Amino acid sequence: MLIEFRVANFRSLKDEQALTLEAAPVSDLTDARLRTVSTHCGPLLPAAVIYGSNASGKSNVLVALAFMREAVVHSLKGWAADKGVPRTAFAWSGKSRDHSMFEVSFVTQGVKYQYGFAADDHKIAEEWLFAWPDGSRQVWLERDGQRFSIGSALIGPSDSALNATRGNCLLLSVACNNGHPKLKPVSDWFQRIFTVNISHRLGKNRLSSGNSGRSSVLGSVADSWQADSSVWRLSLELLRAADLGIVDIRSVQVPTLPAGESQRLQLRHTHDENSWLDLEEESEGTKSLIRMAPSIVQAIESGGVWLGDELESSLHPLIGAAIVKLFNSPQSNPHGAQVLFTTHDTRMLAASSDAPLLRRDQIWFAEKNPEGASTIYPLTDYQPSQSENLESGYLQGRYGAIPFCGDISWIKE
Known part of the structure; x- marks a missing residue:
């Protein structure tokens, strides 16, 4: 399960942003939506949503994680040696030449991992992998350009992987393609990231409609x-x-x-x-639902991560809510799959006679400053009370991340 995702200098995400799936103390810890992982100290969440106005950058968080998956799975065979790294840096403030950074912390097969890399348009500048196989942190990989430091615990065909690692390719991508046994769980976790309605510069995800006719x-x-x-x-x-x-x-x-x-x-x-x-x-x-269905099923069956941009797009709101419930329920989601999605459907914030669709720690917002840089932050920063009407509070601007529409009364028929 995904614990945390960090990204910096990618598209509108200028400064480092972090999205966490760790549960906050906002309600009863016996909440059935919480997932307990033996190798992590606190419960994790099966779902998180990002709200924000149009062009706020909320989609870029999902695109960044999709790009990270693309790099791990395809940088060896899918990125041409002479084409550099197909990332998109923040366009202003002189950041376009700086490194972009991506990092995930996750648990798979009972082991916690922390993996990340930094890159510019031409090469991978840094790469790192830490693991906690016995509860204590082990350094498995540290990379500085083309200098590699492999931890003693990382037993396997690492020498051949080092020799095959180009400047614009991740060592993890090479090692996994070479069948490195200890890195297979890490590679498999990235393979189980599924996306829909997400387009990125490579445009390789077959379930994404963004770049296709x-x-x-x-x-x-x-x-x-x-x-x-x-x-x-x-x-x-x-x-x-x-x-x-x-x-x-x-x-x-x-x-x-x-x-x-x-x-x-x-x-x-x-x-x-x-x-x-x-x-x-x-x-x-x-x-839209037919396009989503196979990847939803694959995520649920494999305990993967499903990324959905604008979940409400062309769908009835009850169907969108049903998809979220599918991931939130331990009965329909026994393997700990997770959904990260963006939406404009504020009805998901509404109170109900039953438990609300979303916990307050599952709700995030994205906002863009005058410089064009996006920031994401959780609803819990505002410490809303249990009885607070979240839908009304959001639409009234209490938590930010809404558009401020100008006067359009001058428009005539």
Whole structure:
């Protein structure tokens, strides 16, 4: 499970920002949403949301974590040796030449790890990995440019990894591609980060629609639905539970598709179970949920991290809330999967007769200053009372992170 993510000098995130999934003492510690991890001193949260006005930088937090995954998984084979590091630094205040920094702390297979790296446009400047396999901190890797220090505990084919590590490539990426046994849990954790509606400069995530045209998006959705039969079955159950009237879904071969695509999805509905309808004919909300479903299922099944930008996009608010409940519930999420998402849907902050959808320590905000730099901060900084109406307080500007709209009364019909 993710404990904390830190990032600096990436897109609008000029100064170091930290998003923590550690629970704060805001309610009963027997709250079923909390996850206890034996190798971490405090309970962790299965969900966190970031609110903020348009262009506040909230999406950039998710993009930064997606970029970090991209670097670990693909920097060896996916980044050309002569193309440098495809990061996007903060554009102003002379920061564009400074290093960008990314760091995660997480627990997987009963071991706590802390991994990070710093890079400029040309090379990896630093890389580090610490582990707590027996409860005490061990230095497994420290890198300064092309100088590497490998800890004695990191037993494995490290020499071959060192020799194959280019200046714009992570040692972790090389070691994991070479099958380093002790680093496999670290690599596998990054592999279990799933994204939707997130585009970054490389544009390689197949479930992201941000950089793709309509045709290629639908093709990649079909690919994701045929990859694994168990994912298919559980994804279909998720669609049926959403009450979209869908009873079945299938992938069909279409010879006239653009290069690189061969499959299209078709759906069958309750009102006419004898006919199949192409996905292109469905509503944007249906297409959005179909695009999300396989990655949600994969995250839940593997105990991964699911990143969703603008969760409410084209979805009914009750469906968005149901996705959050899916991760919050230990019954539907027994492996400790986590969801990090952004939204403008303030109804998720509203009080209810039952337990609120989100704990107060699961709520974050993003705000951009006049320099164009984004800051993220938790609702708990404001210490709201248990009875405080969070939705009303947010819309009234009590916690910041809202737009200040100018006078538009001059607009005439």
